Amino acid sequence: MTRPPAVTLRGVYFDGHSSRDRAATLSLGESAQLTLDGESHAFAVAALGVDPPVPGVRRVIRLPGGARFETTDFAPLLAWERASGRNRALRGVAWLEAHWVSALTAVGLAFALLGGFIVWGIPALATQAARVTPRGVLASFDEQTLHFLEEQDFIGPSGLPRERQAQLQREFRQVQGWAGGGYPYRLLLRDGEPAGAAGVGANAFALPNGTIVMTDQLVALARSDRELLGVLAHETGHVTRRHGLATVYQGLGLGLVTTLLTGDLVSASTFAAAVPAAILRGGYSRAAESEADRVSADFMRGRYGTTKPLQDILTRLEAGADARDSEPTWLDIFRSHPVTADRVAALKALDAR
Amino acid sequence: MSESTLPDPHPLGRHEVARSGTSQPLPGALTSTPGVPQVTRHDLRFTGSAGEYFRLWIVNVALTLVTLGLYLPWARVRTRQYFYGHTWLDGQNFEYRANPSALLRGYLLVGALFALYSFAMQREYYWLGLPLLLLYVALYPWLVWRSLRFQAANTVHRGLNFSFHGTAGESYVAYGAANVAASIAGIFALPWAWFMQRQYQVKGLGYGQARGHFRGDVAPFYLIGLTSLGLSLAGGLVALLLGGVVAGAWSALSGELRAGTDVEDLLDGPTVLIFLGVAYVSFLLLYTVAWQYVRGATMKYVLNNAELGGVVRSGATFSPWGLVWLGVTNSLAQVVTLGLATPWAAIRRTRYVLDGVHVRTIADLDHFRGQAQQPGSALGEAATELLDIQVGF
Numbered sequence: 001m002t003r004p005p006a007v008t009l010r011g012v013y014f015d016g017h018s019s020r021d022r023a024a025t026l027s028l029g030e031s032a033q034l035t036l037d038g039e040s041h042a043f044a045v046a047a048l049g050v051d052p053p054v055p056g057v058r059r060v061i062r063l064p065g066g067a068r069f070e071t072t073d074f075a076p077l078l079a080w081e082r083a084s085g086r087n088r089a090l091r092g093v094a095w096l097e098a099h100w101v102s103a104l105t106a107v108g109l110a111f112a113l114l115g116g117f118i119v120w121g122i123p124a125l126a127t128q129a130a131r132v133t134p135r136g137v138l139a140s141f142d143e144q145t146l147h148f149l150e151e152q153d154f155i156g157p158s159g160l161p162r163e164r165q166a167q168l169q170r171e172f173r174q175v176q177g178w179a180g181g182g183y184p185y186r187l188l189l190r191d192g193e194p195a196g197a198a199g200v201g202a203n204a205f206a207l208p209n210g211t212i213v214m215t216d217q218l219v220a221l222a223r224s225d226r227e228l229l230g231v232l233a234h235e236t237g238h239v240t241r242r243h244g245l246a247t248v249y250q251g252l253g254l255g256l257v258t259t260l261l262t263g264d265l266v267s268a269s270t271f272a273a274a275v276p277a278a279i280l281r282g283g284y285s286r287a288a289e290s291e292a293d294r295v296s297a298d299f300m301r302g303r304y305g306t307t308k309p310l311q312d313i314l315t316r317l318e319a320g321a322d323a324r325d326s327e328p329t330w331l332d333i334f335r336s337h338p339v340t341a342d343r344v345a346a347l348k349a350l351d352a353r
Numbered sequence: 354m355s356e357s358t359l360p361d362p363h364p365l366g367r368h369e370v371a372r373s374g375t376s377q378p379l380p381g382a383l384t385s386t387p388g389v390p391q392v393t394r395h396d397l398r399f400t401g402s403a404g405e406y407f408r409l410w411i412v413n414v415a416l417t418l419v420t421l422g423l424y425l426p427w428a429r430v431r432t433r434q435y436f437y438g439h440t441w442l443d444g445q446n447f448e449y450r451a452n453p454s455a456l457l458r459g460y461l462l463v464g465a466l467f468a469l470y471s472f473a474m475q476r477e478y479y480w481l482g483l484p485l486l487l488l489y490v491a492l493y494p495w496l497v498w499r500s501l502r503f504q505a506a507n508t509v510h511r512g513l514n515f516s517f518h519g520t521a522g523e524s525y526v527a528y529g530a531a532n533v534a535a536s537i538a539g540i541f542a543l544p545w546a547w548f549m550q551r552q553y554q555v556k557g558l559g560y561g562q563a564r565g566h567f568r569g570d571v572a573p574f575y576l577i578g579l580t581s582l583g584l585s586l587a588g589g590l591v592a593l594l595l596g597g598v599v600a601g602a603w604s605a606l607s608g609e610l611r612a613g614t615d616v617e618d619l620l621d622g623p624t625v626l627i628f629l630g631v632a633y634v635s636f637l638l639l640y641t642v643a644w645q646y647v648r649g650a651t652m653k654y655v656l657n658n659a660e661l662g663g664v665v666r667s668g669a670t671f672s673p674w675g676l677v678w679l680g681v682t683n684s685l686a687q688v689v690t691l692g693l694a695t696p697w698a699a700i701r702r703t704r705y706v707l708d709g710v711h712v713r714t715i716a717d718l719d720h721f722r723g724q725a726q727q728p729g730s731a732l733g734e735a736a737t738e739l740l741d742i743q744v745g746f
C-alpha cells in the first residue's frame with residue numbers, strides 16, 4: 001500500500017467534557033497533529049477513529065479520551081481514507097449513495113428482487129411449507145370451508161337419485177385407492193345451484209384434507225363416468241400435492257411482504273394486503289393445475305390408455321362457462337380456467353408420448 | 354495516549370466558529386435590565402434534500418434485500434445518521450452513533466424469538482406460544498426503557514451525548530400500568546397514558562449534566578384526545594353517508610339497467626360490497642387523519658413544555674393540522690409511486706417539523722458539562738424497532 005498523503009483538515013474541536021466548540025486543524029501524516037489555539041498536540045494515527053461517511057453530513061474523527069474533531073473537508077479526508085484503507089465497505093456504500101446511476105440500478109434491482117420473490121420465492125416457500133404442515137392442521141380447513149359454502153348457498157344437498165350416488169361413490173373408491181397418500185378421502189355430491197346462479201355451478205373442487213366436492217351440474221354435463229373419474233383424479237392431485245394449503249400460505253406471504261413494504265403505514269398495509277389476497281382468489285396457479293392434470297393423466301392412461309375423456313369434459317366445461325359468462329369463484333375453477341386450450345394441448349401431448 | 358495532552362476548555366471561551374444566521378437575540382431581550390439573563394432564540398435547521406436521501410434510501414434498501422436482511426441495522430443507522438447529521442442547532446449538527454453490529458445481534462435475537470412464536474402459534478403449540486407472548490407483554494416496559502436509553506446515549510450534539518435517567522420502574526408505570534388502564538378504560542385513560550409517557554421521556558432526558566423537565570399538564574392531552582374523537586365521529590358519519598351515496602348511485606344505475614325496482618333487488622351483493630368498500634377506505638383515511646393529528650399535537654405540546662437544565666426551553670410553531678395534511682398527501686404519494694416517494698415524504702415531513710422548532714436559551718449552548726452514559730445493549734432498541742413499538746417523539 002502507498003503511504004497515505006499528508007492532508008490538513010479544518011474543522012471544529014470538542015473535548016468531550018463540555019459543549020464548547022473550538023476551531024482547529026488536524027493534519028494527518030506520519031502522525032496526527034491537532035492544532036488548537038496555536039498549540040499543537042500529537043497522536044498516533046492508529047489511535048484515531050474515523051466514522052464512516054454519510055452523504056452531506058459533517059465527518060467525525062474521534063480522538064483518544066473522548067474528544068472529537070469534526071470537518072466538512074470531505075475530499076481530502078476521503079483521499080486519505082482511500083490511501084490508508086479505512087472504512088472500505090461503508091466508503092463503497094457512500095459512493096453508491098452519491099451517484100444517480102447506482103441509485104437507479106438499485107431501484108431496478110429492488111423491484112426485480114421483490115418481483116422475483118413474489119412470483120417465484122413465495123410460491124416455492126408456500127409449497128414447501130404446505131408440504132411440511134402436519135396433517136392435524138388440515139382437518140379443520142375442510143369442515144370450515146364446507147360450512148361456509150353451505151351457509152352462503154354456494155352448494156346444497158344433491159338431487160341425484162340414490163342409486164346414481166352410490167354408483168359414483170363406488171367408482172370414486174377406485175380413484176381414492178389409486179391416489180393414496182393416506183388422506184381421509186371422501187366424495188361429497190352436492191347441488192351446485194341451490195339458490196340459482198349464485199352457486200358454484202358445474203364444478204368440482206378438493207379441500208386440503210381430502211374432501212372432494214362434485215356438483216350435480218358437472219355430473220349432468222359428463223357424457224361418460226370416465227370423464228368424471230378424470231376430474232376426480234385431478235382433484236386428488238390437488239390434495240396429494242397440497243395445492244390448497246400452498247394457496248393459503250401464498251396469501252399470507254403476500255400480506256407479509258406488503259406489510260413490510262409499507263412499513264409503519266399500518267392503515268394502508270391492511271388495505272393493501274387485501275388486494276393481493278383478492279387477486280389470489282382466482283384459484284390455483286397454472287403450475288398447480290398442470291401438476292394436477294398430470295396426476296389425472298397418469299390415472300387415465302393407466303386405466304384407459306388415453307386422457308381423451310378428461311380433454312372432452314374440459315372442453316365442454318369451457319364452452320358452458322363461456323355461454324354463462326359467470327364470475328370466477330375462489331374455489332378450484334375447474335370449469336372456467338382461462339387456459340383450457342393449453343391444458344387440453346398438454347394432455348394430448350402426454351397421450352402422444 | 355492520555356487525555357491530559359489535551360487542554361481543558363476555558364470557562365469563558367469566545368466562540369471561534371461563526372454562528373449560523375438563524376440565531377439572534379430576541380427583541381425584548383435587548384432592553385432587559387442588568388441581572389436578568391439575555392434570552393437567545395435558536396431555530397433548528399434541516400439541510401437534508403430529497404434527491405440525496407432518495408439515493409441513500411434506495412441503495413440501502415437494495416443492499417438489505419441482497420443480503421437477505423443482514424444489512425438492515427447498517428441501513429437503519431445510516432438513515433438516522435443522515436437525518437441527525439442534517440439537523441443543525443446553533444451552528445452545530447446532531448449525530449447518531451449506534452453500533453450496527455450490536456443492533457444486528459439484537460435483531461437476530463428478537464427475530465428468532467418472533468419466528469419461534471409464529472411457528473408455535475401456527476402449529477397450535479400453545480404451551481410454547483403463550484409463554485412467549487406473556488414474556489413479551491411482561492418485558493414490554495423494560496424494552497421501552499432500554500430503547501430510550503439506547504437512543505439517548507447514541508445521540509450526540511457538540512461532542513456531548515444525551516442520556517436517559519428514567520428508571521425501569523417508572524417505565525412500568527408509564528408504559529405498563531398506563532397502557533393497561535388505556536386498554537380497559539379506552540378514551541378515558543388514553544390521554545393520561547400519553548401524558549405519563551411523554552412526561553417520562555422528557556423528565557428522564559439528560560444532556561451532559563443537565564436534566565430535562567416537563568412543565569406540561571395532563572389536561573391538554575385530554576383536549577387533544579377529545580378533538581381527535583370528535584374528528585373521528587364527525588368523519589365516521591361522513592364516511593357512512595359517502596358510502597351510502599356511492600352505493601345508492603351504483604344501485605340506481607345498475608337497477609335502471611336491469612329495470613328492476615324492488616327494494617330487495619336494490620340491496621343486492623354488489624351494492625352492499627360497494628357501500629362497505631367506500632366506508633372501509635374512508636375509515637382508514639379517517640384513522641390516519643386522527644392518528645396524525647394526535648401525533649402532531651402531542652409533539653407540539655411536549656416541545657412547548659420541555660426544558661433542559663433550567664436554561665434551555667424548546668418551542669414549536671408548526672401546525673398539527675399542517676402535519677395531518679402532510680401525512681395524508683405523503684401516504685397518497687407513496688401509494689401512487691409504489692413506495693418510491695417514501696424518502697421524499699420523510700424529508701418533507703422532517704423539514705416541516707424542524708422548520709417549526711426552536712430553542713430559547715438564557716445561557717450559551719457551549720456551557721454544558723459532559724456526563725457519559727453507556728448505551729447499554731441494543732436489545733430494547735432492536736425489539737422496539739422490529740416489533741414496531743412507537744417510542745421516541
Ligand SMILES: [Zn+2]
Pocket residue numbers: 234235238284289292332333334
Ligand atoms: Zn384443478
